Amino acid sequence: MLTVALPKGRIAKETLEIFETIFGDTFKFDDRKLILETPKFRFLLVRNQDVATYVYHQAADIGVVGLDTLDEQGLDVVRLLDLRRGVCKVAIGMRKGEKLDLSKPELKVATKMVNITKRYFEERAVSVEIIKLYGSIELAPLIGLADMIVDIVETGATMKQNGLEVVQDMMTSSTYLIANKNSYIAKKDEVLDIYEKINEVIKAEQKK
Ligand SMILES: Nc1ncnc2c1ncn2[C@@H]1O[C@H](COP(=O)(O)OP(=O)(O)OP(=O)(O)O)[C@@H](O)[C@H]1O
Numbered sequence: 001m002l003t004v005a006l007p008k009g010r011i012a013k014e015t016l017e018i019f020e021t022i023f024g025d026t027f028k029f030d031d032r033k034l035i036l037e038t039p040k041f042r043f044l045l046v047r048n049q050d051v052a053t054y055v056y057h058q059a060a061d062i063g064v065v066g067l068d069t070l071d072e073q074g075l076d077v078v079r080l081l082d083l084r085r086g087v088c089k090v091a092i093g094m095r096k097g098e099k100l101d102l103s104k105p106e107l108k109v110a111t112k113m114v115n116i117t118k119r120y121f122e123e124r125a126v127s128v129e130i131i132k133l134y135g136s137i138e139l140a141p142l143i144g145l146a147d148m149i150v151d152i153v154e155t156g157a158t159m160k161q162n163g164l165e166v167v168q169d170m171m172t173s174s175t176y177l178i179a180n181k182n183s184y185i186a187k188k189d190e191v192l193d194i195y196e197k198i199n200e201v202i203k204a205e206q207k208k
């Protein structure tokens with residue numbers, strides 16, 4: 001039996017669809033329930049930022065989470081497979097028409113991804129003030145809370161509708177299957193079995 005941590009929302013939905021394709025069964029959480037028990041798997045529904053924590057502490061053997069969140073958290077888990085879903089960019093956004101000028105002093109950056117942002121600017125020897133937000137990041141430059149944001153961009157619609165535009169891409173992210181290091185050894189057959197089955201689904205999709 002493998003315990004699988006899934007983040008509430010789009011990634012859980014897409015991952016359960018993969019399991020349905022593999023096993024020809026229905027995998028659905030009841031209403032407000034956070035655990036889904038099946039003969040082979042126990043699925044846990046957790047917050048996006050908590051997936052790697054569950055896996056790192058072996059409360060879950062495997063999990064599914066965005067590369068952006070993994071990089072942000074830096075927890076020591078095994079990155080098994082790129083599921084080629086949830087493809088998006090982490091990018092710097094500013095108000096339309098504004099230019100990114102890293103020589104400006106005291107730049108303020110609003111973001112959920114404090115560590116990725118800190119690393120990015122440190123590597124460029126630019127000192128910035130990072131303002132941690134938990135959502136609606138695009139609002140920050142509009143009301144003068146920050147000069148720019150670091151956030152996820154997929155279609156660009158959220159930035160556009162809020163009068164922002166991407167001035168710099170920072171990284172590409174997609175959804176990853178991850179595993180706990182001990183589980184990867186102790187439950188190797190089970191972990192590799194599901195890895196291979198998921199990989200088959202992904203490879204078949206790529207061929208289409
Ligand atoms: N617009 C998007 N397109 C594609 N992938 C996205 C998009 N937004 C987020 N993602 C991916 O899905 C993951 C989860 O995003 P989501 O917005 O559900 O989480 P969150 O805001 O961190 O979670 P919570 O709502 O629990 O705080 C992100 O880390 C990213 O990898």
Ligand SMILES: O=P(O)(O)OC[C@H]1O[C@H](OP(=O)(O)OP(=O)(O)O)[C@H](O)[C@@H]1O
Pocket residue numbers: 135136137138151152153154155156157158159
């Ligand atoms: O480029 P786009 O296609 O517009 O996608 C980008 C938006 O998607 C994500 O938000 P999400 O919909 O997950 O909402 P939340 O993070 O604010 O909950 C992200 O935080 C951006 O706001």
